[in-house]
Amino acid sequence: MLLTDKNVIITGASRGIGRAAALECARQGANVVIGYSGSPSSYSAVEELIKEIEALGQKAVAVGAPAGDPETGELLVEAAVSNFGGVDVFVNNAGICPFHSFLDMPRELYLETVNTNLNGAFFAVQAAANQMKRQGRGGAIIAVSSISALVGGGMQTHYTPTKAGLLSLMQSCAIALGPYGIRCNAVLPGTIETDINKDDLADQEKRDYMASRTPLGRLGRPEDLAGPIVFLASEMAQYVTGASLLVDGGMYVNLQ
Numbered sequence: 001m002l003l004t005d006k007n008v009i010i011t012g013a014s015r016g017i018g019r020a021a022a023l024e025c026a027r028q029g030a031n032v033v034i035g036y037s038g039s040p041s042s043y044s045a046v047e048e049l050i051k052e053i054e055a056l057g058q059k060a061v062a063v064g065a066p067a068g069d070p071e072t073g074e075l076l077v078e079a080a081v082s083n084f085g086g087v088d089v090f091v092n093n094a095g096i097c098p099f100h101s102f103l104d105m106p107r108e109l110y111l112e113t114v115n116t117n118l119n120g121a122f123f124a125v126q127a128a129a130n131q132m133k134r135q136g137r138g139g140a141i142i143a144v145s146s147i148s149a150l151v152g153g154g155m156q157t158h159y160t161p162t163k164a165g166l167l168s169l170m171q172s173c174a175i176a177l178g179p180y181g182i183r184c185n186a187v188l189p190g191t192i193e194t195d196i197n198k199d200d201l202a203d204q205e206k207r208d209y210m211a212s213r214t215p216l217g218r219l220g221r222p223e224d225l226a227g228p229i230v231f232l233a234s235e236m237a238q239y240v241t242g243a244s245l246l247v248d249g250g251m252y253v254n255l256q
């Protein structure tokens with residue numbers, strides 16, 4: 001197992017990529033703090049995830065708090081410390097992508113997207129890093145960025161800058177936190193079928209187009225991200241920091 005006795009925090013873990021990562025971390029021997037929005041509609045999914053992690057023989061605890069709140073990172077860290085005794089891995093995964101055209105972008109939608117995806121991440125990464133520094137045994141921080149950190153999207157002008165920002169945050173934090181043995185890396189998913197793009201991919205033409213752009217011949221699944229996240233969290237990646245790992249079935253390099 002790659003994460004035996006490690007204590008992992010994952011934000012946005014109630015479903016999608018975060019959920020798949022939480023389960024794989026538990027399979028690899030980790031205890032998991034499940035960050036979720038706090039919405040009552042998510043709670044049954046969170047309860048189910050806790051049961052699945054416990055069935056794997058690991059501990060799980062849930063913290064419901066909005067990702068964009070600057071205090072949320074501290075709450076997640078407090079939960080890891082009080083329930084498990086510390087934090088070894090922090091995965092910043094929570095995010096939204098409400099597709100919208102640029103010229104009439106509502107100010108509130110722009111601000112909500114940046115706050116949820118990037119501003120909250122800054123403070124949560126800071127809280128996790130301070131705890132790792134106090135513990136004195138290093139750690140791993142992983143941001144779920146996106147292929148959209150590298151390429152644009154006409155209906156994602158509010159979103160792509162947050163993903164580029166997360167990638168940049170990991171690069172700078174790799175420098176700031178390297179002296180404490182804290183590694184900081186990003187995963188860059190391509191198009192992964194989850195609730196975030198359910199409406200967008202309901203358009204069969206768009207769906208077929210996205211799949212046709214993918215050399216591996218299919219859209220991604222949440223589980224496709226679990227291995228790369230566990231790898232970056234583990235000692236297998238002990239000399240990897242400031243790196244980004246595209247997990248996109250080859251979509252990014254597929255020019256022609």
Ligand SMILES: NC(=O)C1=CN([C@@H]2O[C@H](COP(=O)(O)OP(=O)(O)OC[C@H]3O[C@@H](n4cnc5c(N)ncnc54)[C@H](O)[C@@H]3O)[C@@H](O)[C@H]2O)C=CC1
Pocket residue numbers: 011012013014015016017018035036037038042065066067068093094095096097116144145146147148188189190191192193194195196197
């Ligand atoms: N699905 C895809 O094609 C891609 C997804 N990503 C990123 O992966 C991450 C996970 O997304 P998916 O699993 O795909 O979608 P999803 O919609 O299934 O999961 C998003 C998670 O974030 C949580 N979340 C959303 N707003 C929140 C808030 N204000 N406070 C706390 N939690 C909140 C949701 O509750 C959910 O657990 C996101 O950061 C997304 O930008 C990146 C590239 C591609």
Ligand SMILES: C[C@H](O)[C@@H]1OC(=O)[C@H](O)[C@@H]1O
Pocket residue numbers: 097145146147148153163189190191192196197200
């Ligand atoms: C939500 C999109 O389908 C998804 O999110 C991203 O970051 C990429 O742009 C994907 O296409």
